[in-house]
Amino acid sequence: MSWAAILVLAAGAYGFKLAGVLVGNRIEHPLLRRSISLIPPALFCALIALQTFERDTDLVFDARVAGLVVALFATWRKVPFIGVIVLAMAATAVARLTFG
Amino acid sequence: MCSQCETAGDEGTLAIRFSFDGGPATVSASMTVASTHRRDSVALGAAVGLVGITFGVLASTAGLPLIKAMAMSLLVFTGASQFAAVGVMSSGGSPVSAVGGALLLAARNSLYGMRLSERLTQHGWKRIPGAHWVIDETTAMSVAQDDEVAATEAFWWTGAALFFFWNLGTAVGVVVGDAIGDPEVYGLDAAFPASFVALLGPHLATAPGRVAGLVGASIAIVAVPLTPAGAPILLAALAIIPALLLPNPVAVSPGTTAEEAP
Numbered sequence: 001m002s003w004a005a006i007l008v009l010a011a012g013a014y015g016f017k018l019a020g021v022l023v024g025n026r027i028e029h030p031l032l033r034r035s036i037s038l039i040p041p042a043l044f045c046a047l048i049a050l051q052t053f054e055r056d057t058d059l060v061f062d063a064r065v066a067g068l069v070v071a072l073f074a075t076w077r078k079v080p081f082i083g084v085i086v087l088a089m090a091a092t093a094v095a096r097l098t099f100g
Numbered sequence: 101m102c103s104q105c106e107t108a109g110d111e112g113t114l115a116i117r118f119s120f121d122g123g124p125a126t127v128s129a130s131m132t133v134a135s136t137h138r139r140d141s142v143a144l145g146a147a148v149g150l151v152g153i154t155f156g157v158l159a160s161t162a163g164l165p166l167i168k169a170m171a172m173s174l175l176v177f178t179g180a181s182q183f184a185a186v187g188v189m190s191s192g193g194s195p196v197s198a199v200g201g202a203l204l205l206a207a208r209n210s211l212y213g214m215r216l217s218e219r220l221t222q223h224g225w226k227r228i229p230g231a232h233w234v235i236d237e238t239t240a241m242s243v244a245q246d247d248e249v250a251a252t253e254a255f256w257w258t259g260a261a262l263f264f265f266w267n268l269g270t271a272v273g274v275v276v277g278d279a280i281g282d283p284e285v286y287g288l289d290a291a292f293p294a295s296f297v298a299l300l301g302p303h304l305a306t307a308p309g310r311v312a313g314l315v316g317a318s319i320a321i322v323a324v325p326l327t328p329a330g331a332p333i334l335l336a337a338l339a340i341i342p343a344l345l346l347p348n349p350v351a352v353s354p355g356t357t358a359e360e361a362p
Contacts, residue, residue: 001164001172001186005195009185010175012199013206018231020213027214034348036218038340039211040243041303042316044296046336047236049317051293054324054332067290071297081298082143088294093287 063099067092137245137254144237145261147291148179149269154283155182156273162190166274173270177263178235181205184329204330211337212239219243219251233259240299308343315339 027033052068053059070091074084152173159169164186172182181202188198213234219242222230233255242255273280283289303309316339323332 001162001168001189001198002195003168003171005185005189005199006168006171006175009172009181009199009202009206012203013176013178013181013209014232016203016206017209017213017234018228020210021217021227021231021234022213023210024214024217031344033218035340035344036211036214038308038312038343039215039337040239041300041309042312042336042339042343043208043211043333044236044240044300044303045313045317046320046333046339048293048296048300049320050324050332051289051296053321057324057327057329059321059324063287064290064293067287068293068297071290071294075298075301081140081295082147084298085143085147085291085294088290088297089287091287092290093285096285096287 063092063095066095137241137250138257141241141254141257141261144241144258144295145265147295148237148262149265150283150286150288151179151291152266152269153273153276153280154269154288155179155186156270156275157277157280157283158183158190158273159186159270160274160277162186164274166271169270169274170267173267176202176206177232177266178202178206178209179266180236201329204328205333207330208236208333208337209234212236215239216242216255219245219248220255221248221252230255230259233263235262237262237295240296244299244302306349308346308349311346312339312343315342 024036027036048068052064053061055062067088071084071088074087079087155173156169159172164172172185176182176185184205185198185202188201189195213231216234216239217227220227220230238255238258241258242251245251245254300313304313316336319339320332320336323335327335
């Protein structure tokens with residue numbers, strides 16, 4: 001990874017972040033505002049699905065699914081935030097140890 | 101539903117919320133909410149620090165020296181993009197495809213920035229340094245709060261905790277390298293999705309939020325085998341279209357009245 005590649009990536013990544021912050025403030029149309037407010041649920045659920053089932057542009061069913069199931073259950077049972085994370089990690093580690 | 105609302109209790113009597121834009125400090129009426137989201141910010145930061153170790157190990161195995169790995173974590177500060185760039189490079193890909201794929205993954209931060217800009221109390225130039233911290237986790241923690249003051253504070257606390265732990269983790273990962281073994285043995289890859297599950301509650305309290313979430317996850321899964329890395333998450337943003345067709349509930353944004361909404 002060359003310095004040029006790192007700096008281009010850094011500039012591009014910051015550019016995307018800043019553009020959103022600067023443009024977002026100028027959007028006033030109610031429909032667009034509503035659209036923006038619906039972005040987090042759409043993207044967060046997509047991220048959860050990708051982080052659980054994606055591996056190198058393929059879909060796999062592995063120990064991460066155990067973590068997701070435990071996280072959903074723990075959240076439903078109102079386990080505190082850090083507890084949800086620790087339980088999910090433990091479930092994935094145990095499933096990986098058990099099933100390989 | 102939201103972890104911020106439910107886990108209060110053991111802490112403190114009166115929480116002071118200070119506004120980060122230099123305004124006067126205001127005493128929170130909601131007692132323990134502020135300290136709870138501060139604790140959650142640090143917890144999330146610690147979990148992300150563990151993932152940072154994973155990144156450091158990967159960077160080290162890919163032949164990146166400490167200074168370059170640190171430059172990425174300090175300057176790029178977008179986990180998914182960093183993993184993608186180093187992964188492509190280590191598997192023999194060209195710098196152009198490495199950076200291109202990583203930027204595709206970074207594009208979603210624009211969408212987060214738009215969402216956050218209406219919740220943060222900062223205006224003018226103060227947004228410019230803050231933009232560096234606009235990522236998945238800070239957005240999730242910030243929009244889960246009830247009001248703008250709490251949302252702003254959650255953004256800065258989460259951003260600071262993540263920036264600290266992510267960079268610390270990266271350094272540790274590079275230095276200890278292979279000595280730590282395969283980080284996945286510890287289930288580290290479950291930390292990120294689990295933290296988002298815990299933060300989803302308020303978003304799924306309304307029908308449009310649930311539709312956006314369900315359709316977004318479905319689009320992403322279907323797109324994985326068909327599109328290059330980074331594209332599925334952007335395509336998932338199309339899920340807002342079916343969600344917009346539903347009647348607008350009293351409060352779309354999580355927090356305020358979302359819990360009572362049908």
